[in-house]
């Protein structure tokens with residue numbers, strides 16, 4: 001549907017519609033050729049007259065004190081025809097949210113931020129954190145074919161977009177997937193970011209899948225956290241033999257999730273304990289640091305074995321050195337490490353989270369089949385978001401931290 005006329009009609013048009021969730025964009029340049037195209041369909045919302053919404057935002061980077069609750073955040077708008085507006089029922093937290101709050105990755109993420117969206121203030125602030133969402137589709141852009149208002153969905157929103165610690169969030173439809181039927185919103189919000197990170201590391205980068213895992217020995221560092229608890233279940237669903245490294249108090253948890261061997265990294269020498277085991281085909285490292293110096297030697301040599309780490313200096317390099325030099329430094333680092341490890345007969349890779357609705361569709365199948373279940377450490381109410389950040393910051397996660405956004409008390 002097109003409405004021809006001067007761009008000023010945008011305001012009038014919105015007033016007539018009386019609902020700002022109707023995204024409007026301009027195509028055409030001159031006054032006479034300008035036209036405004038309505039990009040959304042389906043006004044099935046309980047909030048038809050909302051212009052503002054509750055949200056947790058930051059106005060600068062820093063410690064937990066920068067988190068600010070506002071009920072004045074502008075309601076999200078559909079700017080592109082492939083976008084959807086979601087009502088957030090629950091939002092998952094990740095260590096990345098704590099890092100983002102402190103400014104980690106700001107340079108790289110600012111480079112990716114949509115100028116249309118940050119135009120009113122000229123900066124990324126006020127910035128809403130939170131990547132994971134489980135909720136309901138409220139509005140669909142005109143090109144959205146796969147979803148309709150009312151669909152229950154889950155997603156992990158790309159980190160350069162406004163986040164999910166808000167009543168509503170806008171996402172690209174290709175970031176969104178139908179929520180597993182057997183999960184509540186709280187349970188579903190615990191999985192997308194860690195699930196997609198695991199998917200990227202294990203399947204896309206690591207090349208493991210349901211057809212080639214049955215005789216593989218896999219070692220997981222950081223097994224009790226969000227990523228670890230998901231990866232154990234994924235690899236067990238695919239038939240791998242899993243050795244999990246975690247603290248002693250988490251060993252029952254990881255065994256329940258299917259880990260075959262459990263190593264307590266705090267009791268004696270972790271390296272010596274692992275050296276006593278048969279060598280591995282695949283290592284997933286979500287801990288980093290000194291582990292990377294010695295752990296690759298636990299892999300079978302010259303057999304295609306892979307060391308995939310989630311701890312990469314990519315965003316830090318861009319923050320410190322700027323985009324061009326930061327990317328160059330990262331390229332040189334990964335290049336040097338790849339060659340060094342290739343010479344010893346193993347493959348070394350970095351893996352990154354990547355937002356993807358289709359990958360979430362695949363994960364949904366595993367969840368619906370009961371092969372992967374949520375592991376929730378703690379649920380916080382929407383008013384307790386700062387407490388949830390504090391808990392994340394303390395570390396020692398045993399699964400996931402989730403915010404119940406619908407119940408705000």
Ligand SMILES: NC(=O)c1ccc[n+]([C@@H]2O[C@H](COP(=O)([O-])OP(=O)(O)OC[C@H]3O[C@@H](n4cnc5c(N)ncnc54)[C@H](OP(=O)(O)O)[C@@H]3O)[C@@H](O)[C@H]2O)c1
Nearest residue numbers: 095197222224225226227245247286310351352353396397
């Ligand atoms: N590259 C990416 O795109 C990407 C995406 C997601 C995550 N990550 C990385 O992966 C890390 C883990 O993410 P997450 O969501 O799983 O974090 P998380 O939920 O906070 O879990 C971290 C887990 O690691 C354990 N741990 C700490 N030191 C350990 C060690 N030396 N050996 C074994 N376990 C150890 C912690 O428990 P205890 O301290 O009690 O042992 C905790 O259970 C993040 O910090 C981030 O660096 C990267």
